[in-house]
Amino acid sequence: GAGVSQSPSNKVTEKGKDVELRCDPISGHTALYWYRQSLGQGLEFLIYFQGNSAPDKSGLPSDRFSAERTGGSVSTLTIQRTQQEDSAVYLCASSLGPYMLNEQFFGPGTRLTVL
């Protein structure tokens, strides 16, 4: 079946602009996660959704970052007033449910470059 999809695959923006990144999880997966991976850094958790609710937003680095999920499916991560330090690969993952034993499957990522 289809895996996690993300769009765009690449995004180049100017400092101060807003960007929206989209994630479409595996069909039937109720849990959705956003991570980011900066050059030379490990994967950093951003936010977790169960259905349309976000019980864990603890990883969002600042109030410029927000995310929503609609219909228990597609999620959008929005970064306002982008800064150069926001440049990273933004990865979305999904899993069957919220339980800690559930395996997370990653999409191909969106590479964000802030000039």
Add this chain to the structure above:
Amino acid sequence: QKEVEQNSGPLSVPEGAIASLNCTYSDRGSQSFFWYRQYSGKSPELIMSIYSNGDKEDGRFTAQLNKASQYVSLLIRDSQPSDSATYLCAVNSNSGYALNFGKGTSLLVTP
């Protein structure tokens, strides 16, 4: 911040040998452990999950977990050049939902 530690490598092994990748974690409450493979420029791909002490085998891969020592490892038998990648160890976080990742071990399998 709960930590997951891995040697960055590179770990170089000849084709056909066993590659051994190690990971330690700091949170004794962790219950779920995963190994991901990440090729350069690609996203992480799940290769193994393990939840109980002991060994779990899947094809050429064996994951080993020792919760008392807070240690998890991945063995790759009959290593192939196509196994050359960065291997990420991931452990469930306090919340149980998010994963804490190590920075990965780079593996190079030489023909």
